[in-house]
Amino acid sequence: MSLSWVQIFRLGLVQMCLGAVVVLTTSTLNRLMVVELALPAILPGALVALHYAIQLSRPHWGYASDRGGRRTRFIIGGMAVLGLGAFLASVGVLVFETSYGWGLATSILAYTLIGAGVGASGTSLLAMLATATAPRRRAAAATITWLMMIFGIAMTAGIVGALLDPYSHGLLLRIVAAVTLSATLLTALAVWGIEGRVRHEPEPEAAPFREGFAEVWSEQKARTFTIFIFLSMSAYFMQELILEPYAGLVFGFTPGQSTSLSGAQNGGVFLGMLTVGIAATGLKIGSLRGWVVAGCLGSAASLAAITMIGPIGPGGPIVPAVVALGFFNGMFAVAAIGSMMALAGQGRGRREGTRMGLWGAAQAIAAGFGGLMGAGAVDLLRGPLTDTQAFGSVFLAEALLFITAAWMAARIMDRGRMAPALVAGE
DSSP states (O other), X not given: OOOOHHHHHHHHHHHHHHHHHHHIIIIIHHHIIIIISOOOTHHHHHHHHHHHHHGGGHHHHHHHHHHHSOHHHHHHHHHHHHHHHHHHHHHHHHHHTTOHHHHHHHHHHHHHHHHHHHHHHHHHHXXXXXXXXXXXXHHHHHHHHHHHHHHHHHXXXXXXXXXXXXXXXXXHHHXXXXXXXXXXXXXXXXXXXXXXXXXXXXXXXXXXXXXXXXXXXXXXXXXXXXXXXXXXXXXXXXXXXXXHHHHHHXXXXXXXXXXXXXXHHHHHHHHHHHHHHIIIIIXXXXXXXXXXXXXXXXXXXXXXXXXXXXXXXXXXXXXHHHHHHHHHHHHHHHHHHHHHHHHHTOSGGGOHHHHHHHHHHHHHHHHHHHHHHHHHHHHHHTTTSOHHHHHHHHHHHHHHHHHHHXXXXXXXXXXSBSOGGGSTTO
């Protein structure tokens, strides 16, 4: 038997937990390193890039869960490793105050565990959804789980932001411990018993990785779309590590306020995804290409607004601009996901898994590269320029990348209606 709607929502809780834990390491801890500890922004940028680099092992985790036939242990075990890594990362922030060397060593270990945990748990979860969900429900299941992840990110950032003021190291450790432990326990409860109740369809033996990769890379459509994913996702993630420090240094936000700002941004992402889903599936409005282009151009305009608000300083309307950025980011992201799913089954040999792996790897590399480049550029520019000018220059560069991605999407994507991947029940 296939997954029921209740079971799909239960697995969506796992995705929500993944987002809830990861957001602590990419937003809250990043801001503490740059603002409170006055460390260069390139440091948390490199650590986050490390955790994305570790996620390039996702195909191996998927193969391990396929071969073992028991994905539940990888989902729960991966979440436990992720939680341990996140807690060690918060310990690393404290250690930096007394010893840079030990703080760096602790953080490197922590972010390695984070990448391994996300890869093991997230890949096995998606594999379970793909193999145990009825074909007519797969699109809806993917949309539900993605939205639940965004909800987990936004909810955690908002709650942690409210609890973290007035800031203290002890309070940080208690909050991170509570979040990670809760995520691990909820994951175990959510996934427990599901795998034994569903019947998986037999999977064909996969060809060697190099052979499958070479065949997919030889397809012009897959190769061009890979370049688009890398470019657009680099723009998407370039502000991830610098937005909270920007709010703290230019607008005087406290750690709790800047964490809440991240929650507001991800709330905008959620609304953007929901808007596209309702408009495309319920109202049949717009094409896939149109939503991607609109999301990219809207993101560029929002980044320009964030830059222009900078000279106002404390009291400037940064929150509405950041929510708008999240909204258009969400619009672009969900349309891009739909395009991935629509294109995955096209091409020679119908190597859906290899194509999704290729695009997933491109996204992981872009996430690490974009975040690292954004943080590194801010560090370089803060010398000759003011903080407002340095951050603003990077935001404008990111806006140009989004405009380029919109131009590329307009050239390579079809004019057809929304991709079937976003239409529930089809």
